[in-house]
Amino acid sequence: MNPLKRQLLIFTVILAAIMELIDTSIVNVALNYMSGNLGSTLEDTSWVITSYAIANVIIIPMTSFLSNRLGRRNYYIGSIILFVLCSLMCGQATSIWMLVFFRFFQGLGGGALLSVSAAVVYEQFPKEKLGTASALFGIGVFIGPTIGPTLGGYITENYSWPWIFYINVPIGILVAISCYFLLPESPIKANINRIDWWGIALLIVGIGSLQTVLERGQTDDWFAATYILVLTITAVVTLVGFIIRELSIDYPVVDLRVMKSKSLSVAAILTFITGIGMFTSIFLTPVIAQRLLGFTPSETGVLLLPGAILAVFALVVSGKLLQSGVSPVLIIFIGFVCFIYFNWSMSHISLDTSARYITLKLIFRALGMALLTVPLSTLAVSSLKPQDMPQGTALNNMMRQLGGSFGISIINTYSARRVASHRVDLIGNVTTDNPTNIDRINSYTHYFQQKGLGLLDAKIRALKVIDLSIVKQSTLMSYIDSYFLIGLLFALALPLLLFVMKRAKKLPAGVVVSDH
Incomplete structure (x- = not known):
């Protein structure tokens, strides 16, 4: 393949991966609009996110098997077509369960766009440039979920929610056409006689x-x-x-034997932790910005952009550092430290925290993610035989997605319990013998009396304002606790690097070894 076609193919499959990953988070800011438009509860509407995540995690570990069974080129292009058609049908949905149905099949199509795209990118580079390949693909892995809320907020505010699905159609068609002419069949075929x-x-x-x-x-x-x-x-x-x-x-559908590789096993665990950090930060930060600090969806999205831009450069730099012989363990360590600092900083915010402060801290989050993506991807496949790389890549990608699901689930549960705990503590200060509390009630009561309410109604309204203030403060405190918990989890995972430090030291620059 000539250099121009090779570069175009790399761009095409990374674009496909970005498109898939954007759809993991683009609907988050549109749930209220969908709920109102389709006449469903917010609880039912959240299945739009759930169904896509379920389909993604089911199909990702099977992509290696399906590629070999159907032919990688056929499977990949077929997945793109399925993704595009289901995106179109999601936009046309007239009921919430119709939307959930097509969203599930969109997720099945999207699974190949992640794992197969990664395998294709790795194949385009020699072993000594594996770090560069990881950096390029890492751009898609990082950018997708990061810009999803920004793009979703802009489209929903300025157009309508179906367009968050329609936007996939022209992109998907271009990707499918490009892959039809450029994507070669997989050079390695597994035994596919038995299913x-x-x-x-x-x-x-x-x-x-x-x-x-x-x-x-x-x-x-x-x-x-x-x-x-x-x-x-x-x-x-x-x-x-x-x-x-x-x-x-x-002949297993998922060859778990590749997990015998110490490098892949450690990388998979660290990737799981990274997935927790990536998805929970994207979940928590917009919630705080919009519900507690009063930012619009577009303003919230802007908070993430400076970090995302710097992260693209950091991804390239981390790839270059790997090529020059810098230990991936050192880069991973720095990435974890950046993420620990981000979570520690966010655990000190208040209701008066400025957008500038959050934007600056999100830069550390972005740099941490950028420094983790490349060396973890490289570490995951570095000790595998060429025929095992697609399976190793798929398992590593699945761990990232599972980490995100575990993380959001844990944080939802933890923050809900901490809200209740903090509310009890704060209500304990709202007593009739607390001078500060009495002054506040009297001040609000006087304010509402000036607005024309009677004394009793004004006092009831004043108590409601104080209660809302308690809810808001206890919610913030629960999210602060959540950031601290995530940072602690990253700190506790650092000792795992000791298990691969010896191997990393033995690796000359750009050399890929095998455990087998």
Whole structure:
């Protein structure tokens, strides 16, 4: 392939990955609009996010198998077409469950756009430039979820929510046409004579059940809901059965044997932690900015842009550092420190925190993510044989998505419990013998009396204002606790780097080794 076609192919598959990842977060800011337009509750509308996440996590580990079974080129282009058609149908949906249905199949199509895109990018570079390949693909991994809320907010405010799906159609068509002419068939073929139907079934049921529990647990009060309890038991039984089966047959749908690689195993765990940080920060920061600080969706999106721009350069720099012989462990360590500092800083915000302060701290979050994406991706595949790289990449990508689901689920539960705890503490200060509280009630009462209310009504309104203030402050305090928890999790994960430090020191610049 000549250099121009090669560069165009790399651009095309990275664009496809960005498009897929944007759709993981672009709908977050449009849920209220969808709910009102389709006449559904916000709880039902949240299945628009849940169904896509479930489909994504189910299909990602199967992409290597499906590529070999159907032919990578056919599978990839077919997935793009499915993604585009379902995007169009999502925009045309006239009911919430019609939207959820097509959103699920959009997620199935989107799964290939992540893992296969990564494998294609890696193939275009020699082993000594694996860091550059990781950097280029890392741009898509980072930019997608970061600009999703910004793009979704702009489109929803200035047009209408269906356009967050319609925007995929022209991009997807261009990607499909480009891949038709440029994408070669996979140079490596696995044995595809036998199909692991039981493995596929166990994976679909297990991951689908687990993802549903994670996405819906907090909303439905966890095990107080019978279906959550049933799905939890189902997930445990089927996933254990899946692992046992995949390790005991010759032609598994997901080759878990690649996890014998110490580098891949450690990278997968750290990628899981990184997924928690990536998705929870994208979840928490917009919520705080809009619900507590009064920012519009567009203003919230702008907070993320400076960091996203700097992160693109940081991704390239981290790739160059890897090529020049800098230990990936050192870069990962710096990335974790940046993320720890971001979460520590955000755990000190108040209701008076300025947009400038948040923007500056988000830069550290962005730099941390940029410095983690490239070396973790490189570390994940560095010790694998060429034929195992697609499977290793798929498993690593799945860990990132699962990390995001676990993280958001944990933070939702943790922050809800901390809100209740902080509310009790704050209400304890609202007493009749507290001079500050008495002055505040009297001040609000006098204010509402001036607005024409009687004494009793004015006092009731004053108490409601104080209660709202308590709710707002306790909510903020719960999110502060959440940032601290995430930062602590990153700090506790740092010792894992010791397990790959010795190997990293032995690696000359640009050399890829094998454990097998």
